[in-house]
Amino acid sequence: xxxxPLLSLxxxxxxxxxxxxxxxxxxxxxxxxxxxxxxxxxxxGRFWHITDLHLDASYHLADDPTKVCLSSKGAxxxxxxxxxxxxxxxxxxxxQSAFNHMNHMTPQADFIIWTGDSPPHVPAFELSTDLVxxxxxxMSETIRGHFPTLPVFPALGNHDYWPxxxxxxSANAIYQAVAKLWxxxxxxxxxxxxxxGGFYSQLARPGLRVICLNxxxxxxxxxxxxxxxxxxxxxxxxxxxLERAAQNLEKVFIIAHVPVGYLxxxxxxxxxxxxxxxxxVYIFRKYSHVITGxxxxxxxxxxxxxxxxxxxxxxxxxxxxxxVTPIKSVSEPYSNNPAFRMAFYDAKDFSLLDIWQYYLNxxxxxxxxxxxxxxxxxxxxxxxxxxxxxxSLLQLALSFRLPQATSFDKYFSHFMVSYDERIRCRxxxxxxxxxxxxxxxxxxxxxxxxxRSLQDSNVLL
Numbered sequence: 001x002x003x004x005p006l007l008s009l010x011x012x013x014x015x016x017x018x019x020x021x022x023x024x025x026x027x028x029x030x031x032x033x034x035x036x037x038x039x040x041x042x043x044x045g046r047f048w049h050i051t052d053l054h055l056d057a058s059y060h061l062a063d064d065p066t067k068v069c070l071s072s073k074g075a076x077x078x079x080x081x082x083x084x085x086x087x088x089x090x091x092x093x094x095x096q097s098a099f100n101h102m103n104h105m106t107p108q109a110d111f112i113i114w115t116g117d118s119p120p121h122v123p124a125f126e127l128s129t130d131l132v133x134x135x136x137x138x139m140s141e142t143i144r145g146h147f148p149t150l151p152v153f154p155a156l157g158n159h160d161y162w163p164x165x166x167x168x169x170s171a172n173a174i175y176q177a178v179a180k181l182w183x184x185x186x187x188x189x190x191x192x193x194x195x196x197g198g199f200y201s202q203l204a205r206p207g208l209r210v211i212c213l214n215x216x217x218x219x220x221x222x223x224x225x226x227x228x229x230x231x232x233x234x235x236x237x238x239x240x241x242l243e244r245a246a247q248n249l250e251k252v253f254i255i256a257h258v259p260v261g262y263l264x265x266x267x268x269x270x271x272x273x274x275x276x277x278x279x280x281v282y283i284f285r286k287y288s289h290v291i292t293g294x295x296x297x298x299x300x301x302x303x304x305x306x307x308x309x310x311x312x313x314x315x316x317x318x319x320x321x322x323x324v325t326p327i328k329s330v331s332e333p334y335s336n337n338p339a340f341r342m343a344f345y346d347a348k349d350f351s352l353l354d355i356w357q358y359y360l361n362x363x364x365x366x367x368x369x370x371x372x373x374x375x376x377x378x379x380x381x382x383x384x385x386x387x388x389x390x391x392s393l394l395q396l397a398l399s400f401r402l403p404q405a406t407s408f409d410k411y412f413s414h415f416m417v418s419y420d421e422r423i424r425c426r427x428x429x430x431x432x433x434x435x436x437x438x439x440x441x442x443x444x445x446x447x448x449x450x451x452r453s454l455q456d457s458n459v460l461l
Contacts (some may be wrong), residue, residue: 002405011372012013012064012201014454024113025348037269042346042348042461043347043352043394043404044344044345044346044353044379045110045205045208045344045345045346045347045350046109046342046343046344046345047109047110047111047112047113047204047342047343047345048102048105048109048111048112048113048340048341048342049112049113049114049115049200049295049319049325049340049341049342049343050098050112050113050114050321050322050324051114051115051116051257051296051297051298051321051322051323051340052116052117052157052297052298052300052323052325052358053090053095053117053118053139053323053325054071054089054090054117054118054120054121054159054323054324054327054358055089055090055091055092055095055118055120055135055138055139055323055364056069056070056071056088056089056090056091056120056122056326057085057092057120057122057135058070058071058092059071059088059089059090059092060081060095061081061082062080065077065078065080065275067275068080068085069087069088069089069091069115069120070120070122070126071087071088071089071120071121071122071327072085072087072088075122075123075330077255079363079366079375081362081365081366081369082105082324082365082366082368082369083097083338083360083362083366083371084326084338084362084366085126085326085366085443086326086327086328086335086362087327087328087329087330088326088451089120089121089325089327090174090324090325090326090327090338090458092268093140093371094326094338094360094371095324096142096322097143097360097371098122098324098338098340098368099143099146099147100146100371101143101358101371101373102146102147102340102358103146103147104287105342108150108215109342110150110151110154110204110205111150111151111152111205112143112147112150112152112153113152113153113155113210113253113255113295113386114143114152114153114154114155115154115155115157115255115256115257115295115296115298115321116154116155116157116158116159116160116257116297116298117157117158117160117257117323118120118132118135118138118139118157118159118160118218119131119132119135119159119160119164119297119346120135120138120159120308121159121327124162124164125400126164126342127164127449129162129173129174131162132159132160132161132162132174132430133173133174133177133178133181135310136160136174136177136178136181137177138153138326140181140182142320144184149283151181151185151204152185153185153204153212153255153350153414154178154182154185154203154209154212155213155215155255155256155257155297156174156178156198156216156257157158157216157257157297157298157304158216158219158257158258158298158355158368159223159257160174160175160257161216162171162174162179165219165221165222165264165445166218166221166222166223166224167214167216167217167219167222167224167225168224168225169197169217169224169225169231169232169233170196170197170283171195171196171197173197174346174433175194175195175197176195176392178193178194178198179191179194180244182194185201186200186202187336189201189202190202192442193237194212196232197214197217197233197237198214198216198217198232198233198292199211199212199213199214199232199234199237200212201241203250203252206250207249207250207251207338207350208250208251208252208253208350209241209242209245209250209251209252209253210253210255211238211242211245211252211254211255212255212256213234213238213254213255213256214232214234214256215244215256215257215258215259215271215296216258217231217232217234217270218231218258218272218273218276218280219252219258219271219272219273220272222272222286222416232233232328232376235279235280235283238283239283239286239287240281240431242243242286242287242290242291243287244251245287245288245290246287246290246371251290251291251292251350252287252290252291252292252351253292253293253294253295253350254284254291254293254294254295255294255295255296257272257296257297257298258272258278258294258296259271259294259296259297259298259299259305259318259320260272260277260281260284260294260305260319260402261273261277261305261436261439261440262435262436262439262440262445263299263435263436264299264301264303264415264432264437265299265301265432265433265438266432267432267449268445268446268449270296272291274442276393277440277441278441278442279359281299281307281410281440281441284307284308284316286380288307288309288315288316289315289415291316292316292317292320292345292349292350292351292352293317293318293319293343293345293350293351294316294317294353295318295319295321295343296318296320296321297320297321298320298325299320299321300323300325300327300336300415301320301322301333301336301415301416301417301439302320302322302336302339302357302415302417303319303320303412303415303433303436304317304318304319304320304393304436304437305318305320305393305436305437305440306318306390306393306397306437306438307440308392308438308439308440314391314393314394315390316390317352317390317393318350318440319355319388321339321340321341322336322338322339322357322359322417323336323338323339325338325340326338326362328357332425333415334419334423335419336417336418336419337359337360337361337362337416337417337418337419338359338360338362338417339357339358339359339360339376339417340357341355341356341357341358342355342356342358343355344356348401351387351388351389352387353380353387353388353391354378354379354388355379355388356375356378356379357375357376357377357378357379357414357417358373358374358375358376359373359374359376359417359418360372360373361418376414376417376418382410382414383396383407383410383411384407393437394438397434397437397438398438400434400437401434404456408425408433408434409424409425410432412424412425412433415433431448434448435448435449447461
C-alpha cells in the first residue's frame with residue numbers, strides 16, 4: 001500500500017468519496033485517525049470476523065414458550081421476539097440483520113474470517129450428517145449472497161460435525177462436503193488439505209497468509225482423536241507451512257474455532273487438551289516472528305490474550321471474538337448480545353491496529369421490532385491503546401492487576417457484549433480472567449494462580 005503526505009480531512013474525503021455518502025461522521029473520524037497513525041496517509045487493511053452463527057431453523061414465536069426453539073431444550077424462552085431469545089440459538093432473521101448491517105458499512109473489508117459453528121445447540125438425535133452439511137451450506141450461501149466479491153476464510157467448529165465434537169483425523173463426508181461448499185473461496189491446495197483433515201493455508205493478499213487450523217482435533221470431548229499425538233498430521237503440516245512462510249518473507253494470521261490457551265471464565269481449564277495446547281504454544285512461540293495475529297471463536301465471549309515467550313516478552317496478539325448467537329443455558333448468570341467485528345491491520349507489516357466491535361441489544365431489538373446494530377466500542381479508544389500489537393496488549397493486561405483499575409470493569413462488560421453492566425467480576429473471577437490473558441502455557445498459568453492475588457509479584461515474571 002503506497003504512502004502519501006498527510007492530507008487534510010477534506011483532501012482525504014475527496015480521495016475516498018464513498019465515506020462522504022455512507023459513513024457516519026464518527027466512523028470517518030476513526031478511519032482517518034487509523035489511516036494517519038504515523039503522520040502519513042496509509043490506509044490500514046481491514047477484515048470482518050464473524051463466528052458462532054448457530055442457526056436454529058426451528059425458532060418461531062409460539063404461545064407455549066417451551067416450544068419456541070429446539071435449542072432451549074424445553075426451557076421456556078419467555079422473552080422471545082423477532083430477533084431471538086437468550087435461551088435460543090440464532091433465528092435466520094438475526095443472522096440476516098447482522099449481514100445486512102455489515103454489507104452497508106463503509107469502508108468495506110478486504111476479506112472475511114468466519115470461525116465456524118453453523119448448526120444449533122440441540123441433542124444429537126435432532127441432527128445428522130446431512131443436516132449438519134445443510135446448515136453449513138445454508139450459512140455459506142447466505143454469506144456469499146451478501147458478499148459475492150469478498151474472499152472468505154472459513155474454519156470448522158465443533159458443532160460442524162455429527163455427532164458434534166467427534167471430528168476424525170482423516171477424510172470424511174463433512175470434510176469433503178465443505179471442500180465443495182467453500183470451493184468458490186479457496187484454491188486447490190487449500191481444498192485438498194481441507195478435504196483430508198479440515199485445515200488449510202492460503203494467501204489473503206501478497207505477503208499475508210491465512211493458516212486455518214482444525215483445533216477440534218485437539219478438543220477434549222473429541223474421542224476420535226483422544227489418543228493421537230498428532231491428529232491428521234496437523235502439527236507437522238503447521239510447522240512446515242510456517243517454515244515456508246518464513247522463507248518466503250510472509251506474515252501469517254492464525255484462524256481456528258477453539259482457541260489456544262486457558263478459558264477465562266473458569267479455572268485451570270485449557271480450551272483444548274493440555275498436551276496439545278503445550279505443543280501449539282511451543283510452535284507459536286517458535287514462529288512468533290512470522291505470526292502477527294490469532295483469531296478464534298467458540299467461547300461466545302469477547303476476550304484477548306497475549307502470547308509471551310520463555311523470557312516473558314510479548315510476541316503475539318490473540319483475539320477471541322464473541323458470537324452472533326445469544327444463547328445461554330438456564331443456569332448461566334449471563335450471556336452475550338449478538339456481535340461481530342471489523343479488525344484493522346497495518347498494511348505494511350500486518351500487525352493489528354484496532355478492532356471496531358458491533359452489537360445488537362437483543363432486548364431492545366425485540367421490543368422495537370427493529371435490528372439497530374451499532375458500534376459497541378473501539379478497542380484502542382476504550383482502553384487508551386496506541387495499537388493492538390503484543391506490547392500494547394501486555395500493558396493492558398498488566399493494568400488490570402491494579403485494584404483501582406476501573407478499566408477491567410469495562411473489559412468485563414465487553415466480555416459479555418454489554419449484556420448486563422451490573423454484573424461484576426471480582427477476586428477469583430478477575431484472577432481467572434487476567435491469568436488467562438497473560439499465560440497460555442501450564443507453567444506460567446500455574447504460577448499466576450499460585451499468586452492468588454493480582455497484586456503478587458509473580459503474576460508475571
